[in-house]
Amino acid sequence: xxxxxxxxxxxxxxxxxxxxxxxxxxxxxxxxxxxxxxxxxxxxxxxxxxxxxxxxxxxxxxxxxxxxxxxxxxxxxxxxxxxxxxxxxxxxxxxxxxxxxxxxxxxxxxxxxxxxxxxxxxxxxxxxxxxxxxxxxxxxxxxxxxxxxxxxxxxxxxxxxxxxxxxxxxxxxxxxxx
Ligand SMILES: [Zn+2]
Numbered sequence: 307x308x309x310x311x312x313x314x315x316x317x318x319x320x321x322x323x324x325x326x327x328x329x330x331x332x333x334x335x336x337x338x339x340x341x342x343x344x345x346x347x348x349x350x351x352x353x354x355x356x357x358x359x360x361x362x363x364x365x366x367x368x369x370x371x372x373x374x375x376x377x378x379x380x381x382x383x384x385x386x387x388x389x390x391x392x393x394x395x396x397x398x399x400x401x402x403x404x405x406x407x408x409x410x411x412x413x414x415x416x417x418x419x420x421x422x423x424x425x426x427x428x429x430x431x432x433x434x435x436x437x438x439x440x441x442x443x444x445x446x447x448x449x450x451x452x453x454x455x456x457x458x459x460x461x462x463x464x465x466x467x468x469x470x471x472x473x474x475x476x477x478x479x480x481x482x483x484x
Pocket of ligand 1: 356357358359360361391394395396397398
């Protein structure tokens with residue numbers, strides 16, 4: 307059986323993801339108030355990195371990425387080493403969603419999404435992606451873009467999370483390990 311997604315490229319996935327993003331309307335203004343701060347998410351914290359490969363975990367260890375793990379809980383609940391590795395894009399189960407895409411093509415898809423979000427009126431989300439793509443080198447751009455898309459997948463006006471998930475997981479191996 308031919309994998310129907312075999313012809314996917316980062317650009318076609320970005321197209322698919324953006325096609326399902328509605329235009330921002332006054333009715334949807336509330337969404338735009340809920341844009342978390344990407345620099346905050348990417349600040350180093352303990353338990354923010356994968357104990358196996360050293361990559362920044364999705365959400366930087368600050369959003370619940372595994373069940374029963376809430377950093378902002380009143381009592382500190384420390385995730386186990388297993389839970390941390392499990393939530394890693396490379397060492398956890400999400401890696402099965404990854405495709406072997408060229409890093410430059412993934413970053414290019416990010417720029418396309420930033421443009422599309424601005425065009426549809428989602429300025430704060432577009433700004434978040436642009437901040438990610440302004441990091442000093444390709445690997446750090448990949449890291450920040452993966453984090454931005456993770457946040458967008460959770461809180462943004464995204465309706466197609468399959469395409470986004472493939473992009474996020476595919477960015478994983480390109481992220482720096484320290
Ligand atoms: Zn890892």
